[in-house]
Amino acid sequence: MKEQLDALVEIQELEGQNFKIQSELDRMPERLQQLDDRYNSFEKEVGTSVENLDEMRKACRSFDADLADNDVLIKKNKATLTTVKTNKEYQALLKGIEELKTKASKIEDEILSYLGRIESAENEINEKKLELKQIEQHIAAEKKVLLQKEAEDRNILAELIEKQEEKYKVLDKKILDIFHKVKKGTGNTGIVVVKNAVCSGCHMNIPAQMYNELQRLDSLKFCPFCSRIMYWIPDA
Ligand SMILES: [Zn+2]
Numbered sequence: 001m002k003e004q005l006d007a008l009v010e011i012q013e014l015e016g017q018n019f020k021i022q023s024e025l026d027r028m029p030e031r032l033q034q035l036d037d038r039y040n041s042f043e044k045e046v047g048t049s050v051e052n053l054d055e056m057r058k059a060c061r062s063f064d065a066d067l068a069d070n071d072v073l074i075k076k077n078k079a080t081l082t083t084v085k086t087n088k089e090y091q092a093l094l095k096g097i098e099e100l101k102t103k104a105s106k107i108e109d110e111i112l113s114y115l116g117r118i119e120s121a122e123n124e125i126n127e128k129k130l131e132l133k134q135i136e137q138h139i140a141a142e143k144k145v146l147l148q149k150e151a152e153d154r155n156i157l158a159e160l161i162e163k164q165e166e167k168y169k170v171l172d173k174k175i176l177d178i179f180h181k182v183k184k185g186t187g188n189t190g191i192v193v194v195k196n197a198v199c200s201g202c203h204m205n206i207p208a209q210m211y212n213e214l215q216r217l218d219s220l221k222f223c224p225f226c227s228r229i230m231y232w233i234p235d236a
Contacts, residue, residue: 001217001218001219001220002217003170004170004171004172004175005191005217005229005231007167007170007171008171008175008176008179008190008191008229008231009191009193009231010167011164011167011168011171011176011179012179012183012189012190012191014160014163014164014167015164015183016188017156017160018157018160018161018164019188021153021156021157021160022157024149024153025150025153025154025157028146028150031146032143032146032147035139035142035143035146036139038135038139039132039135039136039139042128042131042132042135043132045128046125046128046129046132049121049124049125049128050125052121053118053121053122053125056114056117056118056121057118059114060111060114060115060118063107063110063111063114064111066107067104067107067108067111070100070103070104070107071104073100074097074100074101074104077093077096077097077100078097080093081093081094081097175220178220178229179191179229182222182227182228182229185227186201186226186227186228189201189228190228190229191228191229191230191231192223192226192228192229192230192231193231193232193233194206194211194214194223194230194231194232194233195232195233195235196235197211197235199223199225199226199228199230201223201226201228202223202225202226202228204223204224204225204226206223206224206230207224210224211232214230214232215232217232
């Protein structure tokens, strides 16, 4: 029985390590995804800025075209000035030309405003693209570290599983089943050390007679308070 209990203690340790490594491995895809998400979200932001810039350039070109049309009209009206017959017509044409000039000035203001905004948007995008490049490099480095750790964890896990399998062979199938059942029922410990008649699982005092029986190490004994398998080690 002592050998079985020793093996259970070791199995518990190995399974604990296994669980920890497996949890790390399970989290890996999510961690890698988070890195990709970070990059993609910033890339999207840059994309939106580029789209906005294109819109502004388009609007600016449209104002340029309006200005050109307006200039054509002004020239046409000016040419007509020389052909009008009456003063009334002449005055009306002059008024029209003035209005077109006012319109041209407004369009020019719009164009100037767009040019300023386009310039700052271009600068902003250039900065963002640089930042994106840095993020990309940073993420690639982080990924490399994570993947390296994943490879190491897989090796450790393989070794742990091998050790576990060896221990499982030593253990009586019935005892192993009981251990796993108790372990499942109590969270993550199936076997607990009892020292100085105190259960290390629930910190209760083990009744004297049971404690005496426990020290014989001839059968599985369960803590009457937390139901875990008890493993006696000599009092300090
Ligand atoms: Zn207990």
